[in-house]
Amino acid sequence: MIQLHNVSVTYQQHICALNDVSLMIPRGDFVFLTGASGAGKSTLLKLLYAAITPSHGQIIIDNQNVSRLTRSELPYLRQTIGVVFQDFRLLPNRTVRENVAITLEVLGLGRKEIGERVNKILTQVGLEERMQATPCQLSGGEQQRVALARALVNEPKILLADEPTGNLDDENKSLILEILGEANCRGTTIVVASHDLRLVASSNRRSMMLDRGELREAHDESR
Amino acid sequence: MSHVKFKRRHVPGRAGILALTGYFFRRSLLNIRQNLVINILAVITITLSFLIISLFLLVFVNLEGAGEIWSEKVQVTVYFDRELNDKEFAALKNVIMTLDGTDSISYVSKGEALKRFSARLKGQESLLNGVPQEVLPSSLEIRLKQPFRTSGGVEAYVTRLKKIPTIVEVQYGEEWVRRFNTFMNFMRFAGALLGGFIALAVLFIISNTIKITIYSRREEVELLELVGATRFFIRIPFLIEGMLQGLCGALLALLILAGVSWAFLNHAGDFLLFNPQQAGLVFIPVTFCAALVGGGILVGFIGSLTSLHRFVEQS
Numbered sequence: 001m002i003q004l005h006n007v008s009v010t011y012q013q014h015i016c017a018l019n020d021v022s023l024m025i026p027r028g029d030f031v032f033l034t035g036a037s038g039a040g041k042s043t044l045l046k047l048l049y050a051a052i053t054p055s056h057g058q059i060i061i062d063n064q065n066v067s068r069l070t071r072s073e074l075p076y077l078r079q080t081i082g083v084v085f086q087d088f089r090l091l092p093n094r095t096v097r098e099n100v101a102i103t104l105e106v107l108g109l110g111r112k113e114i115g116e117r118v119n120k121i122l123t124q125v126g127l128e129e130r131m132q133a134t135p136c137q138l139s140g141g142e143q144q145r146v147a148l149a150r151a152l153v154n155e156p157k158i159l160l161a162d163e164p165t166g167n168l169d170d171e172n173k174s175l176i177l178e179i180l181g182e183a184n185c186r187g188t189t190i191v192v193a194s195h196d197l198r199l200v201a202s203s204n205r206r207s208m209m210l211d212r213g214e215l216r217e218a219h220d221e222s223r
Numbered sequence: 224m225s226h227v228k229f230k231r232r233h234v235p236g237r238a239g240i241l242a243l244t245g246y247f248f249r250r251s252l253l254n255i256r257q258n259l260v261i262n263i264l265a266v267i268t269i270t271l272s273f274l275i276i277s278l279f280l281l282v283f284v285n286l287e288g289a290g291e292i293w294s295e296k297v298q299v300t301v302y303f304d305r306e307l308n309d310k311e312f313a314a315l316k317n318v319i320m321t322l323d324g325t326d327s328i329s330y331v332s333k334g335e336a337l338k339r340f341s342a343r344l345k346g347q348e349s350l351l352n353g354v355p356q357e358v359l360p361s362s363l364e365i366r367l368k369q370p371f372r373t374s375g376g377v378e379a380y381v382t383r384l385k386k387i388p389t390i391v392e393v394q395y396g397e398e399w400v401r402r403f404n405t406f407m408n409f410m411r412f413a414g415a416l417l418g419g420f421i422a423l424a425v426l427f428i429i430s431n432t433i434k435i436t437i438y439s440r441r442e443e444v445e446l447l448e449l450v451g452a453t454r455f456f457i458r459i460p461f462l463i464e465g466m467l468q469g470l471c472g473a474l475l476a477l478l479i480l481a482g483v484s485w486a487f488l489n490h491a492g493d494f495l496l497f498n499p500q501q502a503g504l505v506f507i508p509v510t511f512c513a514a515l516v517g518g519g520i521l522v523g524f525i526g527s528l529t530s531l532h533r534f535v536e537q538s
Contacts, residue, residue, distance in 0.1 A: 049449065072453070079451035089446050093257040105250075106452040110242055150450070 001027040001158065001189045002048065007057030009043050009213075017043040019213040021057075025191060030184045032200045033193040035210035041193035042086065044210065045160045048191065049081050050074055062157060079107060082151030082188075084161035088143050090135040090150075096122065097131040100150045107154060121153040125179055141172035148176060152183050159183060161192045165199055177203060251463035254440075261436050262468065268432045269472025269519065270479070272425040277480045277515055279421055280507050283414045288503060290407050297372040297400050299381060300331075301363040302392040311389070318387055319363070324371035324380045331362045374401050426522060429472075433465050433526035437534055444534060462527045469523025473516045481506060 002025040009018040018040045025031050033041045046052045047059055050066055059066040061077065069077060082103070090099050097118055104114045122128050125145040135143055144164060151159055161180065165173040177199070184190050194200060200207050209216045255262045307315065316328055331339075336359035341348050371380050377400055381393050437444070447457045484506050492498040507515075 051449065075448075075451045075453045075456075077451075078449060081451075083449060085449075089442070089449070091443055091446065098253075102447070103450050105246065106447065106450055106456055108243055108456075111246075 001025055001029070001062060002191070003058075003060040004044075004047075005058040005060070007047065007054045007059060009040075009047065009052065010055045016213050018047075018054075018210075021210075021213075021215045023208060023215060025189060027189055028184070028187055030180070030190045030205045031192070032203065032205055032207040033191060033210060034195065034197060034200055034207050036195060038212075039210040040213040041195075041210055042162050043213075045083075045162050045191065045193055048158070048160055049083050050077060075106075079154070080157045082154065082156035082159040084144075084147045084151045084159070084164045086162040086166065088135070088147040090143060090146055092135055095132050095134055096127060096138070096146050099135065099146055100153050103150050103154045117153055118149075121149045124182070125149045126175070141168050141175075144168060144172065144176060145179070148179055152179070152188075155186070156188060158189045158191070161190070163194055164192060165194065165196060173199060247459045247463060250460045251467065254460055254464055255467065258436070258440065261439055262464070265432045265436050265468050266471045266475065269429050269468055269523070270475040272428050273473045273476030273515060273519060274479060275421055276418075276425055277476050277507060279418055280511055280515070281480065281484065283418070284507055284511065285504050286410060286414075288505060290410065291369075292503065293403060294369070294372040294407075295366070297367060297377060297395070297403070299365040299367065299377065299384065299393060299395045301365065301384065301390050302360050302394075303362075303389050305389075306361060307389065315363070315387070315389060319365060319384070322380065322383055324367050324376065326366040326368045328366075329364045331364055333357050333359055333361050336361065372400075374404050426526075429469070429522050430526040430529060433468065433523065434530040434534075436464075436468075437461060437527065437530045441534065458528075458531050461531055462524055465523035465527025466520045467523070469519035469521070469526070470516065471519075472523075473519025476519075477507075477512055477515060 002023075004021050004023045007018055007021045008016070010016050021040075021044065033044060035041050043052070047054055047066075048061065050069065053067060062080065064077070066077065091102075094102075100118050100122060101114050104117055109117075119128070119131075122131055125148060127142060127145055127149065130138060130142060135146065138146065148161070148164065151161070159180070164176050164180070168176065173196075180190055180192065301319075312330065319325055319328055334356055337351070337354075337356055340359060341351055344350060365384075367377065367380060370376060374397075377395050377397075381395060384390060384393055444457055488499050488504060492500070
């Protein structure tokens, strides 16, 4: 599903964010990317949703070379990937319902279809009572769940989550992991970047550790 | 590995073109409502800009109207080698009417000519005591059509007129026509120059105002790109918003100007030395109003397009 071949990313010609990273994530896998702040986790996720391009190497997603995508092809790649951003990126002047609906609107779905799918996903993440609230009226955990709902509502092939449990209490962390697990059961390949090693250990999932831009080790907790 | 193109994903429940168009308009109206303050500020700026343009047009249209009234004084007077009887006059009138540029002809008899001369000697009419009524010749006064009221137009017309056998003398106030045409040409040139500068300034102001409204929503544009919106999908609501802003701004400017103009025409006579309605002052013609509204929509569209082009391409 996801393959990285000798990928390097250099910022401003001398800051090396990723160095010669090669990895493979099969379809339907659930993987944690761990490492300290600045290890390159977010950079790796940005490469996968093509927000940045690698300085060297190749990225293959769903048998297609991301580096060779044209500007007009890029949206169609992104429509197959759900992303939970570290800073949520919720639009402050839109309601929860409208924030989640954005993902379906860009696919050009009809109002009825959008309404049904949004209701379903917001019920799944436990926010059916908060649909008309704006992000600033929500707690951090609720905002995180809205971001998760927006990423999952179009049933993406891949879900990328950048620190989805950061600054959340244990109850909310478990809830987020539960939602991610359910999506994985439905066939979505999931990549989660997290520096929370306790969470990674308790999840019994495969993990990969990044250290100063290099892939150091991989653990398969599930085996 | 061979390059396989990413194509539009097949999604069940996708809306048709009509529904999508409806979505874009709904989204634009919602965006305006959700970003009300910045949109109101943009519309106010556009309104003020269009108020300047429409006020300039109002002044220009009325100056042109005044010029049009003055140009009616451009007329040609024809004298004959002898007095014409009714039959000869009718025949001559027919010949002159067939000349390209003739608008209307009026006959001034000897008696009428003396009466006019007497009127000009206001207070000194006694000078004409004992002067016989036949002392002044009869004549024909020809009014010209609008395109022939220029120096060149009148001269060409007079050349053709002089070829008619019974006509011996033609007068048309060459100096006055020349000065009048110079004044009108200067006014049009100055108007075009000033209008051009105002239009450029207004375009600059409106395009920057729209740019600010789009820049204030850069996070929204970035998010739309990240969730897979195509450039078309991102741009359309912004373009509709820009056009609506331009439309509202132009309409509001015309409404304000119409209100102020109405008040001026109906009440300025109370405190000015002349009555504007009697002076022939008019509002901007409907075609100009339609052009202003169309211009508003166009400026809104172009302003949004250029701002989006820079912003979406750079993000």
